[in-house]
Amino acid sequence: MNKKAINEMEISFPSYSSNEAFARAAIASFAAQLDPTLEEICDLKTAVSEAVTNCIIHGYKDSIGIIYIVVKLYENRQISVKIRDKGCGIADVQQAMEPLFTTGGEERAGLGFAVMQSFTDKLTVTSKVGKGTTVTMRKYFSRRLTSNEQG
Amino acid sequence: MAIQLSLRSGTLTAALEGEIDHHTARELREEIDSAASRTKPKKLVLDFSKIHFMDSSGVGLILGRYRLISQWGGKLYVANLSPNLERIVSLAGLKEICTIYRRDENEQESNQ
Ligand SMILES: Nc1ncnc2c1ncn2[C@@H]1O[C@H](COP(=O)(O)OP(=O)(O)O)[C@@H](O)[C@H]1O
Ligand SMILES: [Mg+2]
Numbered sequence: 001m002n003k004k005a006i007n008e009m010e011i012s013f014p015s016y017s018s019n020e021a022f023a024r025a026a027i028a029s030f031a032a033q034l035d036p037t038l039e040e041i042c043d044l045k046t047a048v049s050e051a052v053t054n055c056i057i058h059g060y061k062d063s064i065g066i067i068y069i070v071v072k073l074y075e076n077r078q079i080s081v082k083i084r085d086k087g088c089g090i091a092d093v094q095q096a097m098e099p100l101f102t103t104g105g106e107e108r109a110g111l112g113f114a115v116m117q118s119f120t121d122k123l124t125v126t127s128k129v130g131k132g133t134t135v136t137m138r139k140y141f142s143r144r145l146t147s148n149e150q151g
Numbered sequence: 152m153a154i155q156l157s158l159r160s161g162t163l164t165a166a167l168e169g170e171i172d173h174h175t176a177r178e179l180r181e182e183i184d185s186a187a188s189r190t191k192p193k194k195l196v197l198d199f200s201k202i203h204f205m206d207s208s209g210v211g212l213i214l215g216r217y218r219l220i221s222q223w224g225g226k227l228y229v230a231n232l233s234p235n236l237e238r239i240v241s242l243a244g245l246k247e248i249c250t251i252y253r254r255d256e257n258e259q260e261s262n263q
Contacts, residue, residue: 017174024204042204042235049206053173099242106218107180109210114242 005072007033012068015060015085019067023052027071027081034077036141043119044079044139050112051083051135057104059087059133077141084134090127097125154179156186163192170204176212183216191223200231200254209236210243217248230254 009030013019024045031044055067070082090096097117102110117123122138152169165183169175187195195216199205217227227249232240245251 017172020172020174021170039235045204046206046235046239049172049204053206053208057173107176107208107211107215109207109214109243111207111210111239111242115207115239118238118242 003074006075008070008072010068010070012066014064015056015067016064017053017056020049020052020056023067023069024048027069030071031073031079034073034079034141035144036077037144040139040141044081047116047119047137047139048081048083050115051081051137054112054135055083055085055087055133057108059085059089061088063087077143078138079141080136080138082134082136084132086132089129089131090125090133091129093125093127152178154182156182158186158190158192161192162194162196163187163190164196164198166198166201168201171202171209171212172204172206173208176208180212180215184219187216187220187225192220192225194226194228195220196228196230198230199233199236202233202236205236205239207239207242210239210245213240213245213249214243226250228252 011026013022027048028041028045031041036044052067059065065085065087068084072080095101097113099114100110102108113123116135116137120137120139124136125133127133152175154168155166157164163186167179171179197213197216213229220227229240229245229249229251231254232251240251
């Protein structure tokens, strides 16, 4: 996917938890240009919700910081979503991504990365302690038949 | 986000409505826990039929309520998950700690 994006958008906002719903709705609404199915949109919203929530409750645990999101649309119904915080970072990314691993206490399931992984087609996580975390997700929406092709 | 709590013969039912994420889960948790701690129900039913979005915070909500009512030996029931929600819940393997059912299945059960 080194091709040029056919459309892109950026948003940034403070890490208030009330922005979780805003972020997933904004990205779903932009992605609608690729005419995904309802299920594909639902998967994308869920994955975005996980990544944004992680910035809020882990990255910027004891403070409010800015969350940066870049969304790119490509030909052939591909989308990439990059979600970044300048928070505490993750010391051991591999361990963090293991299902059920959490440092978030009793109310966290430790399933955020597992959801991102199973609800998108490619997940990349880079992180540096003290610098922050970047999560990039790619998704390929199914090719719908046009009425012409259906004949 | 809305929640309706009802208590009937030892069963506390929490009918949830809206979207469950980390932001909305807190209010739901507080409402359910205050009612459950007061009434110590034998059965707690979390009804998801009016939830149209949920991320893994919803799984955390289920796990946390399981821990709470286990303190007095209560049993947890998770009702009416849509197929999308079921996919998230299945990542957690919740079947060992609670009963997951659809409303129609349950009605058949109680008719037998
Ligand atoms: N943006 C982030 N900044 C710092 N730590 C993170 C970030 N995202 C995830 N983590 C770490 O990875 C762990 C696992 O994340 P996740 O799978 O989403 O589960 P949960 O959010 O329920 O803890 C978190 O508990 C946290 O320790
Ligand atoms: Mg998470």
